[in-house]
Amino acid sequence: MAKSRKSRPLTVLQITDTHLSTNPEARLRGIDTARTLATVLEHAQGDQRWPPDAILATGDIVHDEGRAAYERFRSMLGAYGLPVLCVPGNHDDSALMREALAAAPFTVGGSIRLGDWAFVLLDTTIVGEEGGRLGARRLLALDAALRNEAGRHVTICMHHQPIPMGSAWLDDSRVEDGDAFFEVVDAHANVRLVVWGHVHQASARRRGRIRLLSAPSTCMQFRPNSATFALDDLPPGMRWLRLDPDGAIDTAVDWVGHRS
Ligand SMILES: [Fe+2]
Structure with missing residues (x-):
C-alpha cells in the first residue's frame, strides 16, 4: 500500500x-567518484530506512561542469522513482545543471512540499567563484518562500556553509552574507533545519530552535578544524534525516563500511 504523504515522519x-x-576514466585524488557514489547508494539501499521519501543532493554534483557528468548523475539517481532535490555547488554549472536535471524526478532550486514539511532549495553559488553568497535578490526570494510556507516546517538546503566551521581555509568560502541569511531566517518561526554540503564533513x-547540519561527501572527507587543506581518512558517507509531523528531527550520519 502506498504510504500516505500526510502526517507521518518523512525520511530524507x-x-x-x-x-x-565528464570522463569516466578521470580520478579525483585517485578516487573514482562514480564508484564511491555507487557504493553509497548500494549501502543506503541495504538500510532499513530505504526507500526515503526524497534524496537531497546539496551541490558539487559534478567536478568539471560537463553535461556527461550530469547525465551520469541523472542515470544513477533517476532510476529509483524518488524525488531528487538538488542545489548547485561551486563546481556546478547552474544553467547546465538545471537543463540536464529539468525533468522529474529531479528538482533544482525553488521550493517543494512533502507531507508536513517544505524544502527550500537555495542557490548560494557565484559564477566563477569558489565561495558562496546569497545577495539581496536571493534573500528577498528566501523571505518570500518562507512566508509562503508559513504553518509548515521548513528545511533550507544549500551548498555552502552559512556559519564558520572552524577550519580557516574552508571558511574562506562560506556564505559571505551568512548574517543577512540568519536575519531573514530569524524573521520566520517555521524554519527548523538548515543543511549543507561543501565542507566534506559531518557536523551538527x-x-x-534551528538545527544546523552538514553532511559528509560521497567521495572524500576533509579533516575538521584544520587551518589548511587536509584530508580525513573517513570513508564515503551520507546523512539520514527523519522529519516528524510535529517538527522534530532525528538524524544520523552513516559511512560506507559501517552499518548504523
Ligand atoms: Fe563545494
Missing part, C-alpha cells in the same frame, strides 16, 4: 559533493 537521504567527472549544531 542527503548525499553531497559527489564530484562526478544548534542555533536556538
Whole structure:
C-alpha cells in the first residue's frame, strides 16, 4: 500500500559533493567518484530506512561542469522513482545543471512540499567563484518562500556553509552574507533545519530552535578544524534525516563500511 504523504515522519537521504567527472576514466585524488557514489547508494539501499521519501543532493554534483557528468548523475539517481532535490555547488554549472536535471524526478532550486514539511532549495553559488553568497535578490526570494510556507516546517538546503566551521581555509568560502541569511531566517518561526554540503564533513549544531547540519561527501572527507587543506581518512558517507509531523528531527550520519 502506498504510504500516505500526510502526517507521518518523512525520511530524507542527503548525499553531497559527489564530484562526478565528464570522463569516466578521470580520478579525483585517485578516487573514482562514480564508484564511491555507487557504493553509497548500494549501502543506503541495504538500510532499513530505504526507500526515503526524497534524496537531497546539496551541490558539487559534478567536478568539471560537463553535461556527461550530469547525465551520469541523472542515470544513477533517476532510476529509483524518488524525488531528487538538488542545489548547485561551486563546481556546478547552474544553467547546465538545471537543463540536464529539468525533468522529474529531479528538482533544482525553488521550493517543494512533502507531507508536513517544505524544502527550500537555495542557490548560494557565484559564477566563477569558489565561495558562496546569497545577495539581496536571493534573500528577498528566501523571505518570500518562507512566508509562503508559513504553518509548515521548513528545511533550507544549500551548498555552502552559512556559519564558520572552524577550519580557516574552508571558511574562506562560506556564505559571505551568512548574517543577512540568519536575519531573514530569524524573521520566520517555521524554519527548523538548515543543511549543507561543501565542507566534506559531518557536523551538527544548534542555533536556538534551528538545527544546523552538514553532511559528509560521497567521495572524500576533509579533516575538521584544520587551518589548511587536509584530508580525513573517513570513508564515503551520507546523512539520514527523519522529519516528524510535529517538527522534530532525528538524524544520523552513516559511512560506507559501517552499518548504523
Ligand atoms: Fe563545494
